[in-house]
Amino acid sequence: MNPLELTLGIMTAVGGFVDISELVFAAKAGSQFGYALIWVFAFSTIGIIVFSEMSGRVALAAQQPVFNLMRHRLGLKLGLVTLAASIIANLITCAAELGGVALILNYLTGAAYVAMAITMTVVFIASIWVLPFKWIERIYGLLGLFMIVFAVSLVAIHPPWDKIAGGLIPQVPPGLSTKELLTFAYFTVAIVSAVMFPYEVYFYSSGGIEEGWSAKDLLTNRITAIVGMGLGSLLAIAILANSAQLFGHAGVDPEIPGSAALEAAIPFGKWGLVIALFGMFFAVAGAAVETCLANAYSIAQFFGWIWGRHKKPWEAPRFTITWIVLFVAALAIVLTGVDVMMLVEFAILFSILVLPFTYLPLLLLAGDKQYMGQYANGPVAKTLGWLYFAVITLAALAALPLFLLTSGGNG
Amino acid sequence: MTPNSPIKLVSELLDLPLLDVDGKYCGIVDDVELQGGAGKDLELKALQVGPGAYRGRVPSWLMSLVKAFAGERIVNVPMNKVRNIGAVVHLDCPAAELGLDRSEAAAGKWLPRRGAL
Numbered sequence: 001m002n003p004l005e006l007t008l009g010i011m012t013a014v015g016g017f018v019d020i021s022e023l024v025f026a027a028k029a030g031s032q033f034g035y036a037l038i039w040v041f042a043f044s045t046i047g048i049i050v051f052s053e054m055s056g057r058v059a060l061a062a063q064q065p066v067f068n069l070m071r072h073r074l075g076l077k078l079g080l081v082t083l084a085a086s087i088i089a090n091l092i093t094c095a096a097e098l099g100g101v102a103l104i105l106n107y108l109t110g111a112a113y114v115a116m117a118i119t120m121t122v123v124f125i126a127s128i129w130v131l132p133f134k135w136i137e138r139i140y141g142l143l144g145l146f147m148i149v150f151a152v153s154l155v156a157i158h159p160p161w162d163k164i165a166g167g168l169i170p171q172v173p174p175g176l177s178t179k180e181l182l183t184f185a186y187f188t189v190a191i192v193s194a195v196m197f198p199y200e201v202y203f204y205s206s207g208g209i210e211e212g213w214s215a216k217d218l219l220t221n222r223i224t225a226i227v228g229m230g231l232g233s234l235l236a237i238a239i240l241a242n243s244a245q246l247f248g249h250a251g252v253d254p255e256i257p258g259s260a261a262l263e264a265a266i267p268f269g270k271w272g273l274v275i276a277l278f279g280m281f282f283a284v285a286g287a288a289v290e291t292c293l294a295n296a297y298s299i300a301q302f303f304g305w306i307w308g309r310h311k312k313p314w315e316a317p318r319f320t321i322t323w324i325v326l327f328v329a330a331l332a333i334v335l336t337g338v339d340v341m342m343l344v345e346f347a348i349l350f351s352i353l354v355l356p357f358t359y360l361p362l363l364l365l366a367g368d369k370q371y372m373g374q375y376a377n378g379p380v381a382k383t384l385g386w387l388y389f390a391v392i393t394l395a396a397l398a399a400l401p402l403f404l405l406t407s408g409g410n411g
Numbered sequence: 412m413t414p415n416s417p418i419k420l421v422s423e424l425l426d427l428p429l430l431d432v433d434g435k436y437c438g439i440v441d442d443v444e445l446q447g448g449a450g451k452d453l454e455l456k457a458l459q460v461g462p463g464a465y466r467g468r469v470p471s472w473l474m475s476l477v478k479a480f481a482g483e484r485i486v487n488v489p490m491n492k493v494r495n496i497g498a499v500v501h502l503d504c505p506a507a508e509l510g511l512d513r514s515e516a517a518a519g520k521w522l523p524r525r526g527a528l
Contacts, residue, residue: 062498064428069498071439072426076468079426132528304428304439304460306515312527317518371498 018147018235019287020100020257021093021194021344023280026236027254027263028409029187030243038167038237040188044195045233047388049225051196051359054366054381055205056221060213061375065205066362067301069371073361082357083302089350090199090295091326095333096347097288098124099340100257104281107258108274114335121331124289125324133210133309140286146279149264149272151238156267159245167241179406186402186409189395193352195233196392199294201358206297210310215375239263255341257284292330296323345408352399355392363389421445421455428499429460429488429511437506441465444487457487458500460511486510 029037055066062069071079102117109116128136176184208221242263247254254260257280264276293309300307300319313320333343363385367377377385403409421443429438441464447453463483466474488509494501506512 064498068428076426076441076465080469080473130526130528135528300436301428302439304436306436312524314519314522314524314527317515317522320522321518 018144018232018239018280018283019093019194019197020096020284020340021190021348022236023100023239023257023260023284024255024341024344025187025190025194025348025409026239027243027247027260029191030240030245031247031252031254033173033184033187034244034248035163035167035241036171036173036184037187037191038164038240039170040191041195041233041237041240042168043170044192045229046384047192047391048196048200049229050381050384050388051201051362052204052229053222053225054377054385055201055362056208056213056225057218057375058362058365058372059205059208060215060217060221061372062365063209063214065209065297065301066201066358066365067206067298068304069365070361071302073364074357078357079302082354083298085350085354086198086202086298086358087295089347089354090291090298091329092333092343092350093197093199093347094288094291094295094326095330095338096340096343097284097291098327098330099334099343100284101281101288102334103257103340104277104284107261108277108281117331117334120285120288121327124285124292125327128289128293128309128323129313129320133207136289136309137207140282140289144279144283144286146275147235147283149268149275149279150235150242150260153264153267153272153276154238154242154245157242157245159241164237164241182402183406183409185398186406189352189399189402190348190409192392192395193348193355193399195236196355197351198354198358199291199351201362202294202298203290206294206301206308210308212310218375288330292323292326295326342408345403349399349403349408352392352396356389356396359385359389359392424455424458424496424500427496429458429502430499431502431506431511432494432504433506435506435512437502437509437511438486440500441485442468455490457489458493459485459487461485 026041058069059065067083070082074082098117098120101120102113105111105116105120106113127139131139172181172184204225208217213221239260243254243260246252246263246266247259252259254262261273261276261280265273268275296319297307299305299322300316305318306316307319308316334340363377365371366385367382369376424440424443427440428436429440431437438460440458441461442459443455444457444459445453446456461484462477462481463485465477466483469477486509488502488511492503492509494503502509
């Protein structure tokens, strides 16, 4: 297996795990609750591996991506509701990523935030137009690996590894007030949502079709899902642990993405900061591309249009016009002047409300022997799938009340 | 399943994607047209593709929105143009022959045909 075949998983995971919302939530989680939320990342990572592998398997067995078959399973009415909700969630997420990229460029160059948002929209549109799918995933996925600097920083600051390992055990920190308990619960739900963002499976399964996966790629799919998502999870946990070690004791609340970059600056100075910002730029840019394409994939697949960036843009015209319009719409949201962090909070909230509608049809499809034949879910995938479906349904029910009670985790 | 197989559940056919003979997506089975009558066998006459076929499947307020944004066009795909039915419906002819490529062609006029690797 060519290691470059892993780039789909790496882009999906780097864009999904260490996007703007994760940068903020992982850093804030570490500073407020120490290592106590690491287990939520680990638990959710297994969930996203299970569902990504399942969506890739559906793509390679039925040769159809998730949304093509979702409408058939959900029916037109419920399918339209799911589509509308996922479009809103992905569009808000895309706007948050675009705003995040503009913020990072603002830190790096000092250029005006609005000018950077407009410039990056043009760059994104031009790069997707010009580059074939494989190069899109290689550039954004592999350059996002500069984020490994956060893992290296963690090693460099000699953290208490026993406490980090202890964070893997499900727990609620003792002695929390009711208000703090609610905030802890909100962070738990938000991390589940941020790790299992629906756009990741839309992008991953469509990406498998873009790459021409067939039944012989079953192992590639499994390894890509495990390695890609595992790597993304490690980076997110490294950001959390750095934050717990560096910011928690100092009483720093890392509310903006720039705070997370300081985690690399403390052990490695200016170059650590530059590498961290560079990695953040490509990871968040990858997430912007991923969310926009995931949205365009969903719309095109729902209505049966020609889709995919393995074709020239003019060979899939409605799909192409859709992703261009979505980028412009995301830019319009950013230009209203809405705070990026508020967009992040809304993206998390909308995404978790959509999660059960995304994963239920996928579970049903992947377990259906008529579609999947010998590739249908086995006992392990079936058990884990339904377990995680129950968890995300509970999280979806709890998300809105917790969001309102904690003012989006701000106490 | 072939076009001549007994179709036990029309719902199994609804909302499946259509692929033309060249492997291009060309719509979704939005509704089906049946023929027959009292005391006679009910047979599938055609697949219906296009936003107009949403009528009867979505609430009227939603249909008004669909009509405003996407129109009410319906294309009938005769069953003799269907090769087989599985996870998708495979057609026996190019999309253009049935008029299923019109929206893509119209959108294509807005895009330049250069610059992509």
